[in-house]
Amino acid sequence: MKKIFMLPLMLLALLSLTACSPAANEPVIPETPEQPGSGDSEEPTAPTPGSNRQYLVLFTSRSGNTEEIAHEIRTQLDCDMLEVVPETAYEEEYNAMLERAREELEAIQQGQYPAIKTFMDDFDNYDLIFVGYPIWHGSMATTMQSFLHTHSSKLAGKRIALFATSGSSGITTSVREAEELCPGSEILEHTLLLTSSSLSQAGSRVTSWLEQLNIHTENNDDMENNTIRLTVNGASFTATLIENPSTNALKERLAQGSISIRMNDYGNMEKVGSLGFSLPRNDSQTTTGPGDLVLYQGNSLVIFYGSNSWSYTRLGKVDGVSTREEMLDLLGGTGDVTVTLSLD
Known part of the structure; x- marks a missing residue:
């Protein structure tokens, strides 16, 4: 009889110890989500190769204007080229795109960068990197800001030459943004800006710009x-x-x-x-x-x-x-x- 009576008491004591164990009182800590655009687990994107491996042309383009300039640079230098692509494509309707760009620029001010699909392991082989983008609301396109922010440490010590397209805005603000995004890089003084009225002169403007950067091309000889x-x-x-x-x-x-x-x-x-x-x-x-x-x-x-x-x-x-x-x-x-x- 005593053995039968003791069995419920032992079970009750065991349940009490389990309820009071430290593990039961510890909160569950969720895993920290990866920040959009961090690229830590992303597959690197391979640039389109050229025969001249000294230079890389990075660009982002919504309407195709900046892409046209990027292709002109690549043609004159026969170098590598890589397009920086947003995770979600931008709207075709211009005003809707501008509104989204405004919201993304405001988010960047709070340290939140829009997600992108394009990532690189390193830039070790390049002497100079061309970075091109459209100018939105006076600032560098948010897609390129995300790329530079994500790759800032990998770009440290590299020379960067900026080119941009815009309706009428200047390039000065975006130069300052590039300097802030890549504090360890050398942002070159000579920049290239083409507006809607000067886009037809892309070839000669690129040639002249490359001359300013002391980059030799066959087109330089032709132009001289x-x-x-x-x-x-x-x-x-x-x-x-x-x-x-x-x-x-x-x-x-x-x-x-x-x-x-x-x-x-x-x-x-x-x-x-x-x-x-x-x-x-x-x-x-x-x-x-x-x-x-x-x-x-x-x-x-x-x-x-x-x-x-x-x-x-x-x-x-x-x-x-x-x-x-x-x-x-x-x-x-x-x-x-x-x-x-x-x-x-």
């Missing part, structure tokens, strides 16, 4: 050479171009290949023909003479064998020509003719 060759009926002669945005854009076109223009006589003083594309223009009242090359209305080349006074953009002059007869002789006389332009 102001001599072009004109071929008529199998015979060729040269002309020397002046320095202006129009001739820089023309040389950029010629760097891609020769241009053939069908030209006809006008006013017993010139041959004129459509380029088939437009160049930047800076028209002013100009008095021309034999051998002068001018741009008319932004899209036509005029070669003078006579003289005229009108509003043109000067391009240059045929070498060694001073008279009407000399110029007409090079052009094969009067009448329609095809003139082929090429870099000398």
